[in-house]
Amino acid sequence: MRIFKFGGASVKDADGVKNLVRVLGETGTTDTFLVISAMGKTTNAMEGVVDAYFKEKAALPGAIQEVYDYHQQILGGLFNSESHQVYRDVQILFDEIRGFLAWNKSPKYNFVYDQVVCYGELISTTIVSAYLNEVGVKNTWLDVRDFLKTDNKYRDAGIDWKKTQEKVTKGLDRGKLYVSQGFIGSDENNFTTTLGREGSDYTAAILAYCLDANSVTIWKDVPGVLNADPRYFDKSQLLNKISYREAIELAFYGASVIHPKTLQPLQRKEIPLHVKSFLKPLDPGTTVGKGEGIDPLVPCFIVKKNQVLMKLSSLDFSFIVEDNISDLFKLLHDYRMKVDMIQNSAISFSVCVDNKFGRLEELLNHLKGKFNVVCHEGVSLYTIRHFDTQSIESLQNGKEVLLEQRGKETVQLVVKQ
Secondary structure, eight states: OEEEEEOGGGGSSHHHHHHHHHHHHHHOOTTEEEEEOOSTTHHHHHHHHHHHHHHOGGGHHHHHHHHHHHHHHHHHHHOSOTTSHHHHHHHHHHHHHHHHHHHOOOOOHHHHHHHHHTHHHHHHHHHHHHHHHHTTOOOEEOOGGGTOBBOSOTTSOOBOHHHHHHHHHHHOOTTOEEEEESSEEEOTTOOEEEOOTTTHHHHHHHHHHHHTOSEEEEEESSSSOBSSOTTTOSOOOBOOEEEHHHHHHHHHHTOTTSOTTTHHHHHHTTOOEEEEESSSTTSOOEEEESSSSEESOOOEEEEEEEEEEEEEEETTSOOOOHHHHHHHHHHHHHTTOEEEEEEEOSSEEEEEEEOTTSOHHHHHHHHTTTEEEEEEEEEEEEEEETOOHHHHHHHHTTOEEEEEEEOSSEEEEEEEO
16 A cells, blocks of 8 residues: 655645646556645644634634635635535534534643644545545545544644554555545544644654555655755755665754654655655655665755754853753753753753743743753754755854754754844
């Protein structure tokens, strides 16, 4: 079986859905499992719904209506009549959103987030599956929450591999074309969980592992994995082949094409990962698999924006030793800070983090009781793999470097924007 993952950009409008059909026409549909994300920027819009629910109830109907209207426009571009059953199916999903928000009693943001944001994927796959059937591509729609079982760490759930394997093995047949969601799963109480932003790639890898798939293909709006994100760097080059190890390194440092968790289950079973363009589906793209390094061997540039750099020093010039560092890591864990870079000396400790759960102020208040704290918000973390002198100089040009760390193959710079 093959796993095809289509992201939000590939199905952002009616033309995108029609192009998905074209891709399947050129690549075939037999024994294929489609993992499809929410359409366009729907996840962002659904986050707006959750924010309105907690912060501005009067804005909630309008926030939901905005998402509804967007999908109605896509439906209108795909189906000739509003009497088509898919309109009713989509309406039911929006009724479920409104119903949940009406009766929900939980004050927990992360729980509510997962119960609401998941509908982006449910609506997207409902529309795509219906359109495939409409144009004669027979498929089976699945609710992936029936198969991907997780813990209850909402917004960043961990997979229960044993239960998931059992569900997939018993519930899926070979030879069919399946359409299902990325990003979401369910806990032991059947409440929806999410796997973290960009978790659809991870979903594809989980299913590939459980199905012993032949390959996973991620369909993007770029020709494959590039050595630099063209949104932030002037020149970029296609990487033809990448080893699992190198891809894991790139993903860890923040390369946006591949989700960091995606590669581990694929590597364990040596399942190749292809990254291809949905605009040119027959082009070779990039293959991630068993081997060494990257081809061609060129510097790879990665940037993480809107990071936080904290510089801590002891109040009495005493050493920052193992006990201090242990306490610091516990605090970073407790406040759910994703650590991207660390540097320490005898009396100081610097850490660059991603404040994705918005708990920085709480953490700073805690730290200021024990340390002198200097905090830089809104900084960018640049990473160069396989750097050379020219690549470092081109990156430093005109930037204020707050912190630098250099190893044999990798250099990292925290800079002010």
